[in-house]
Amino acid sequence: MPQELPGLYWDEAKQRYFPLASSRRPQGIGPSTSHPPTKPQSLATPQATGESHNLKRHRNRSLLRAREDARFSFRTAHKNKLMQLPLTNSIIVAHSQISCFQVAQTSHVASSSILSPSRCAITAFQAVSYNNSVHSFAGDTGGWFYSSVIGRDEPVTGYHTSHGWRPEFSLSSEISSICISGSRCIATSFGPESKILHFPLDLDSEDIRVARINNRSVRDIWTADFQGSRLVLGTNDQAVVIDDAADRATVRFMKTGSDVFAVAQDDNIIYTGSRAGIVQRFDSRIASTKGDRILSDPCTTQHNSVTNLKIFYDWQLLTSNIDGSLAMFDLRFPGNRTPVISFTGNINTYTTKTPIAVDPHEQFLFAAGQDRRIRLWSLRTGGAPLVSPASVFQKQFEDPIRALQVVEEQESVLGLWATSGAALYKYNLGQRMEEESEAMQC
Secondary structure, three states, X not given: OOOOOOOEEEEOOOOEEEEOOOOOOOXXXXXXXOOOXXXXXXXXXXXXXXXXXXXXXXXXXXXXXXXXXXXXXXXXXXHHHHHHHHHHHHHHHHHHHHHHHHHHOOOOEEEEEOXXXXXXXXXEEEEEEEOOEEEEEEEEOOOEEEEEEEEOOOOOOOOOOOOOOEEXXXXXXXXXXXXXXXXXXXXXXXXXXXOEEEEEOOOOOOOOXXXXXXXXXXXXXXXXXXXXXXEEEEEOOEEEEEOOOOOOOOEEEEEOOOOEEEEEEEOOEEEEEEOOOOEEEEEOOOOOOOOEEEOOOHHHHOOOOEEEEEEEOOXXXXXXXXXXXXXXXXXXXXXXXXXXXXXXXXXXXXXXOOOEXXXXXXXXXXXXXOOOOEEEEEOOOOEOOEOOOOOHHHOOOOOOEEEEEEEEEEXXXXXXXXXXXXXXXXXXXXXXXXXXXXXXXX
């Protein structure tokens, strides 16, 4: 007779053992009748144990399979995201290149002159939309400050070309900068007795005044940056911080050891670019006037003056130097001296006033060279300037270009303003002469 094994039964017909939990067990087949009656009861425990073991093993396999499915799903989703990132960046870069190519084909430009008392060269320009009007301001080498207000419902064609400019004040020396924040415009003058003009955008306001820094060591305001209520001035050997430009409650001096040609603000952090080619970072919340030197190598930046600073994308700093170089640095790594993007092809050797401008959507970079030409780059790709045979950007101006600004005067309509000599030039970006002729015929 076959041996009795725990958890198994013998099938005479198949001549083999089967588990007690198997559904293939025939009815009536069981242990031999020669066994004591209590034997079937003793076999019930192994049978239950076998069923519990199989159920537990099935449950463990299900859990393992579920975990593997979850891991596979995560890996697949993560892989898809990684595959989508380059595609997304490629689409963004491609869109930027197409937009830049269209801007590079701009062939329409309008020019006008400000009827100044002295016919001096324009040195500063700023425009802003405020209360359904475009407020524009300009300053010249004779110290005259001009304003113009044009309604936004007026057509873009012919904007500012024939009327609207009027002289407001004379600061006696060259207007070195114009900056706007909120409802207030501030203009500064250059010279041993530098002045600060406060001019409101509200036409009904009479809060117009001229102020000076009550410190004999402050002179030669080269540049300024105005954000919120705080005004930062770039002067001789230092930066001057006025926390509240409206009442000049607090004035602080941040020593740089060299003339400050460029300033930029990012909340409580202030960046300065000096004649010595050094970029320094100051924290306005700290009482100390000592700044940290960043992004520069003393062996390579000496005498390569920093002429412009601009912050983009919340963490990138664009710098321009007197040798014509343009580069973008990552402010999250201030010790890294390698730029994230470089812009080549700009020309300069000694001019400190070579302006740059960026559009409000931060796609295009414009820079004026010492050769009196304007060049265009894509902020996302850098490299060489974008050119087009029919573009007006190939034109060389008769006088140096002292100011640049890109203004969104109407929805999706961008205009580049440039000043050269006593003239203002307005580029309708992306517009060509044949397009304007067709629009006028319609």
